[in-house]
Amino acid sequence: MVSPxxxxxxxxxxxxxxxxxxxxxxxxxxxxxxxxxxFYYLHKGLVKIVTSTVKGKDRLLNIVVPGQLLGIxxxxxxxxxxxxxxxxxxxxxxxxxxxxxKLMKERPELLPLFAQTVNQKMRILLYAINMxxxxxxxxxxxxLLNICDEFKNYExxxxxxxxxxxxxxxxxxxxxxxxxxxxxxxxxxxxxKFVIKRPDVLRKLNLSAPTAKTV
Amino acid sequence: xxxxxxxxxxxxxxxxxxxLKKNTFVxxxxxxxxxxxxxxxxxxxxxxLSDNGHERVIDYVPIGTLLGEHxxxxxxxxxxxxxxxxxxxxxxxxxALSRVCKDHPHAAMIFTNSHIYKVRLLAEIISYLDSxxxxxxxxxxxxxxxxxxNENIPINQTSFARYIGTSRITVxxxxxxxxxxxxxxxxxxxxxxxxxxxxxxxLTQVESV
Numbered sequence: 001m002v003s004p005x006x007x008x009x010x011x012x013x014x015x016x017x018x019x020x021x022x023x024x025x026x027x028x029x030x031x032x033x034x035x036x037x038x039f040y041y042l043h044k045g046l047v048k049i050v051t052s053t054v055k056g057k058d059r060l061l062n063i064v065v066p067g068q069l070l071g072i073x074x075x076x077x078x079x080x081x082x083x084x085x086x087x088x089x090x091x092x093x094x095x096x097x098x099x100x101x102k103l104m105k106e107r108p109e110l111l112p113l114f115a116q117t118v119n120q121k122m123r124i125l126l127y128a129i130n131m132x133x134x135x136x137x138x139x140x141x142x143x144l145l146n147i148c149d150e151f152k153n154y155e156x157x158x159x160x161x162x163x164x165x166x167x168x169x170x171x172x173x174x175x176x177x178x179x180x181x182x183x184x185x186x187x188x189x190x191x192x193k194f195v196i197k198r199p200d201v202l203r204k205l206n207l208s209a210p211t212a213k214t215v
Numbered sequence: 216x217x218x219x220x221x222x223x224x225x226x227x228x229x230x231x232x233x234x235l236k237k238n239t240f241v242x243x244x245x246x247x248x249x250x251x252x253x254x255x256x257x258x259x260x261x262x263x264l265s266d267n268g269h270e271r272v273i274d275y276v277p278i279g280t281l282l283g284e285h286x287x288x289x290x291x292x293x294x295x296x297x298x299x300x301x302x303x304x305x306x307x308x309x310x311a312l313s314r315v316c317k318d319h320p321h322a323a324m325i326f327t328n329s330h331i332y333k334v335r336l337l338a339e340i341i342s343y344l345d346s347x348x349x350x351x352x353x354x355x356x357x358x359x360x361x362x363x364x365n366e367n368i369p370i371n372q373t374s375f376a377r378y379i380g381t382s383r384i385t386v387x388x389x390x391x392x393x394x395x396x397x398x399x400x401x402x403x404x405x406x407x408x409x410x411x412x413x414x415x416x417x418l419t420q421v422e423s424v
Contacts, residue, residue, distance in 0.1 A: 051338065051342060053346070054342050054343055055345050072331070081335060081338040081339075101324060105320050111323050112288035114327060115287060115330060116290065118284075118331060119291075119293065122285060125334060125337035125338060125341060126263055126337060128337075129263060129271060129337065129380075130271075132380060168345055
């Protein structure tokens with residue numbers, strides 16, 4: 001699989017065309033349903049991407065780490081289908097549609113880079129759709145490992161509530177599974193984070209994680 | 216979707232025309248990309264396979280739109296595309312795409328918008344994942360009317376079940392219910408929508424619950 005970092009780092013060279021903005025932790029960068037103008041590059045911090053379903057339930061789709069883009073879907077000048085919330089104080093660069101369209105004409109090499117980034121977003125959403133075919137345990141294992149791989153770290157800075165939102169499972173189901181895994185010594189639960197102690201065992205549970213495949 | 220239709224038609228001469236029989240794979244999930252396609256005539260269904268073998272249909276490609284954008288720029292096909300009837304497609308390699316963009320700079324934006332539309336499509340599916348099956352069926356049935364530009368939709372119950380991500384039995388129960396209520400007719404794998412307004416009402420009713 002192409003590491004998300006490899007494609008995203010290439011954006012660094014284009015940052016001078018963006019507008020730098022500071023975002024406080026817990027504040028919203030853009031709202032679902034609002035008309036978007038352009039996209040953001042996350043330079044520092046952490047952002048979560050949430051979507052509200054037709055039924056009105058919130059679902060965590062993705063955690064954006066520095067070096068990645070967010071809000072790229074509004075390059076077609078339609079509304080945002082997600083809400084982006086800064087998890088902690090963050091620095092982003094904003095690129096407007098117009099600016100980017102102009103830039104793309106000047107630098108045609110941006111088109112493949114942009115396409116790769118869109119593919120990455122597609123992969124995240126396809127993954128969320130596939131999640132529905134997995135058992136509850138597999139879903140949580142897949143999610144934890146996926147985040148681990150993104151952060152390149154075995155400490156996952158999420159709450160049980162976040163995991164419930166992310167998978168669409170109830171908080172009680174999430175709690176039961178995590179409790180069992182803690183007893184089995186697979187994970188440790190600390191204040192607002194999980195420590196994965198046996199990723200190998202979780203990985204066996206988790207056959208469908210996109211990172212486990214060579215894409 | 217409507218505003219993406221036929222936008223790529225002016226560039227068809229850059230592509231390679233393919234005539235495919237029914238049930239032919241256009242591309243398969245996991246294959247290395249060899250570019251993207253334009254559907255000129257016929258029908259193509261796009262599906263997603265999970266590693267445990269579960270298949271979910273995620274789209275029926277409208278005529279005059281692109282498919283497999285993820286296979287351009289040496290990407291990887293993220294889904295599988297199969298023809299549902301004899302079809303005419305146009306294939307665009309990366310070279311063809313860059314020639315189109317060189318000759319017509321605005322084509323890059325048409326391609327990008329179509330690519331982004333696929334992301335939106337997936338987000339739409341996700342937003343309906345936790346809705347009641349009847350609600351989902353009404354939503355996707357209305358969508359199929361738009362795609363086919365016709366109120367007679369050639370889809371059997373198994374395919375419909377794969378589109379919603381549920382069982383054929385569940386789909387059958389609701390189809391029978393709608394038939395008894397006179398909203399639809401169903402025969403030989405074709406759903407004929409008679410009272411489109413009533414199907415729309417189902418959506419608003421469930422939404423208000």
